[in-house]
Amino acid sequence: MQVRLNKFLAERLGISRREADDAIVAGKVTVDGKKANLGARIEVPDGGGIDLLHKVCYNGNVVPDFAGYTYLALNKPTGYVCSRKRQGGVPTVYELLPQKYQGLKTVGRLDKGSSGLILLTDDGDFAFRMTHPKFIKTKIYEVELDRALEPLHQQEITDFGIEIGDGVSKLGLERMDDTRKNWRVYMSEGRNRQIRRTFGALGYTVVRLKRITFGSYELAGLKEGEWAEVRKI
Numbered sequence: 001m002q003v004r005l006n007k008f009l010a011e012r013l014g015i016s017r018r019e020a021d022d023a024i025v026a027g028k029v030t031v032d033g034k035k036a037n038l039g040a041r042i043e044v045p046d047g048g049g050i051d052l053l054h055k056v057c058y059n060g061n062v063v064p065d066f067a068g069y070t071y072l073a074l075n076k077p078t079g080y081v082c083s084r085k086r087q088g089g090v091p092t093v094y095e096l097l098p099q100k101y102q103g104l105k106t107v108g109r110l111d112k113g114s115s116g117l118i119l120l121t122d123d124g125d126f127a128f129r130m131t132h133p134k135f136i137k138t139k140i141y142e143v144e145l146d147r148a149l150e151p152l153h154q155q156e157i158t159d160f161g162i163e164i165g166d167g168v169s170k171l172g173l174e175r176m177d178d179t180r181k182n183w184r185v186y187m188s189e190g191r192n193r194q195i196r197r198t199f200g201a202l203g204y205t206v207v208r209l210k211r212i213t214f215g216s217y218e219l220a221g222l223k224e225g226e227w228a229e230v231r232k233i
Helices: 005-013 017-025 124-131 151-160 194-200
Strands: 002-004 029-031 041-043 056-058 071-076 105-107 115-121 139-145 172-175 182-187 206-214 227-229
Touching: 002 005, 005 017, 005 029, 005 041, 005 056, 005 124, 017 029, 017 124, 105 124, 115 124, 139 194, 151 172, 182 194, 194 206
Parallel strands: 115 206
Antiparallel strands: 002 041, 029 056, 071 115, 071 227, 105 115, 139 182, 139 206, 172 182
């Protein structure tokens, strides 16, 4: 059967189809020794392997056959960053994972001071669909403020939005208790430190931020620092 070359590359390299197209345009991909063209298709047997039909190379290396994707859910503790390398003495989430998962990429990020659900995968298309704005994925956070949120400020955030420098931020808010300091925050965007900046623009400081839901995925029973393989939803 025929498949698009960018789809084939995305599945086997853990990149998005857009990244695969960019690699093809840049001349990094060859099929049977010839530079590939954008929009190209290749023949693969119904079983999924390609060794007997085509030799596809990326940056001069043969693209491996497909062995299946991995999807991981991690309950990130505070004090960890989502990068692969330590930032000074700050540990990374990869230090919480076994060696076999070190090649996975985080799907979005949580900053050092935040905790909760992080997804990791080698499926580039999945990561793209979970994070690109055109695919609306609701994320839910538990947020504690340094002081009670005034009702007027609650209305501003939910009804009108707050200007935070790179546009207006509008969040869904649900009160968790009578102190008005603890809130469940709903958002579908993913701008850098958006929740902290939204409350900060009104003079509040977020003292605790924990993501409990990302699209159809939930923390469930994972304790801080624990991880589990999950299926694609």
